[in-house]
Amino acid sequence: MNAITVDHIVKTYGSKKQVLTALDDISFEVKKGELFGIIGPDGAGKTSLFRILTTLLLAEGGTATVDGYDVVKDYKQIRKSVGYMPGKFSLYQDLSVEENLEFFATIFNTSIDQNYDLIKDIYVQIEPFKKRRAGKLSGGMKQKLALCCALIHKPSVLFLDEPTTGVDAVSRKEFWDMLKDLKKQGITILVSTPYMDEAAMCDRVALIQSGKIMSIETPENIVKEFEGELWAVRSADMYRLLNDLKQYKYTESCNSFGEYHHLLLTKNQGGKEGVLKYLNELSHKNILLEHTAPNIEDRFMQLMKNT
Amino acid sequence: MKQFLIFVKKEFYHIFRDRKSLLIIFLMPIMQIILFGFALTNEIKNSNIAVLDNSKDESTAAIIQRLDASRYFKVYQNLQSPSDIEKAFKTGNVRMVVVFQPGFRESLLHTHAAQVQLIADGSDPNTATTITNYAGSIISDYQKELYGQFEIPYTIKPEIRMLYNPQLKGTYNFVPGVMAMILILIAAMMTSVAIVREKEINTMEVILVSPLKPLLFIVSKAIPYIFLSLVNVVTILLVSYFVLDVPINGNLFLLMAESLLFIITAVSLGLMISTFTKTQQEAQMFSLMALLLPTLLLGGFMFPIESMPLPLQIVSNIVPSKWYFLIVKDVMIKGLGFSQVWKESLVLLGMSLFLLTISLKKFKIRLS
């Protein structure tokens, strides 16, 4: 049985005059025990999707189930069995770490002791601050506490809406390590993120943009789907290089990627020599041009362009 | 049960950790009652008056003496002729002039109709009405004493309020009024704000995606504020009894029970407000506009309802504070028992049930 099924879900906002389509005929399935990522920028429809699955919003069309329960009819069942961490920090800032955890445990008819095993590895990291008010914690620790609170009743499916947004790189990495451990315990996890590089940590990902799913695949296969040969280019003047490459007649796309620009050429046109010749004519210095493997962001941008 | 207890506990944490609000909750009643009791009462003390006694007999001397002896008036000036009256007002030193017609006592004894004119400065109608009322009642007291059983047609009617407020103390009216106002503010506004805050800080999202039942949520939100409001009732009663010398003539237990009933009505109002407001600011504004103003204007303690136009009189019936004000006046000041206030109590009970049902029905189990 699938832990989550989403079948032709449509969600719109606004009045008749100005309709905003947040989710446009979305379908996918998440297997039991899978770590599934919804990858896309703000405004892609991630939060609407999460709210529909956690029974907080009603979709205009389509059906969805969580744990076999219908999100509309069986909402009470779903509320008993899922864990949810909303995008915005949603704990009581004026309650201490311990008080928050105890509160959420009791609300879900359980106690901290009962499921302590599940949160132990995460909780020990914030335990030294258990008397501290949640509002006084750093971003990384708040996020750990929120995760503990969402896990305390041993949910079968865990919904994490942008848990790493606004969090620094170190805390983000730690967070993903925690998710991998949770996955080992058999919990199905649906997680959304705007950071493309985090897709690599998931079993499968759905790339979402403007309410549409552009691709659903394993991270490895997503990059394999990249069409064309990708070149990494750099020179002494990166900004001029980018503008010049964009002007090159055989350029399909050129995007900056850290210390390189990723260049995709129109099929079978020019090749490496052509590019080098073009750049030399424009007197670029220290040119480096080599093959590179596309990453998820490359594929995402390609898909964005094609739709 | 455990869910309920931890929720209530959490609410108390919120309340006690927000020092500023806590201070307001507990100090506001005391401040208000003292403000209203001392500064804003419509009671007038030691007003200067002038007397033009054209009769100069035993009765006029006695009345003048009584006026002067009362705490409301001080005879500041004796006038000699009618032309002095205007001069006296123009100096601004006197607020009222008492004019006795010639042969005052004669007329009183023989024709049963003696004339006394009370002239007040109509530019301040409130004060003018009040002081002429006071003077009128002092004069009629004198007549009654003089005649025993005899009722004499008299031009100035004593105020009805004096029946239960023999010393004409304005404060008495304000205590029930302030109680109604404070309870509406604390109970209704605080409850609505507390619920809406959960929406604003996003905790509502997590609470909704939990097995917690809406009724449990609503009740646990209300309990702490019911408790706090009861504390306020006690504070107000203590301050008014010990500081303002307002007696508690009726049954204290009945008074507390009626207050609890009114608090529940107020909390239900707060719950209802929370179902259609999205931000704390909205909830606050709405509570102020929809609850505080009607309480002040139509509750009956600032402006007598009987003298309002009929439509307003009808509208005042849906203001819970009006009923509570009547109950407190009856129980606390008049010393009446439950048999006299059961109708008003029933109205409040009905209102609470109605509001609670609506809030529960309107409680959103989803985000929109």
Added chain:
Amino acid sequence: MMTDETVIHVDRLTKKFGDFIATNAISFDVVQGEIFGFLGANGAGKTTAMRMLCGLSIPSSGKATVAGFDVYKETEHIKQNIGYMSQKFSLYEDLTVKENIRFYAGIYGMSRSAIKEKMKVLLEQLELSAEENSLVKSLPLGWKQKLAFSVAILHEPRIVFLDEPTGGVDPVTRREFWNLIYEAAAKGITVFVTTHYMDEAEYCDRVSIMVDGVIEALDTPANLKKTYNASSMDEVFLQLARGAKRAAD
């Protein structure tokens, strides 16, 4: 266009909140037209440092000048010479694109004709002419951020401070945003930027990494990678920030 002229000079700048030292004697210089990346973990002291440089918070000790003005005494002059944009606060959502531009330009005392002229150029450049009368809240996030940035440099400040300007923005728009940054820098505007995207750190001329209130590293991305023997800025950052002791925000 980078010149040698120093526009931000920071010398042992410290801010204490009670016993807590938010920024501890940090020192650095930024030259005109430079894109300066200001990185650090949550709670490392970035926000505090940035507030002091924007004249919003008076330092506890140390010296600093921004655009030649003293951060203790001449905060009003500083504010005239800088632009500021953050992910959280940028534009008024319930005003239209035009109204926002006019409002911010007005704050900086630009003349009516100058505003008109600037507005036209800006709207064309951002391809927003068709949306000039739309409410800002109806725009996609990426457009909002680009507009916010353009508005922040409308009065041609010498320095623009950007606090996580690209959070949550889609990859294509994120790059378009950086193009705007490059253009501004080419015009001689100094860009002081914080980000959580480590690939964006590579786009900076120089990068500083703050850990526990101190600047642990400050160099060009290439030199930093060399020094820490790392293949990417991500690795450099992780190496440095892992050692952080401080947890408070």
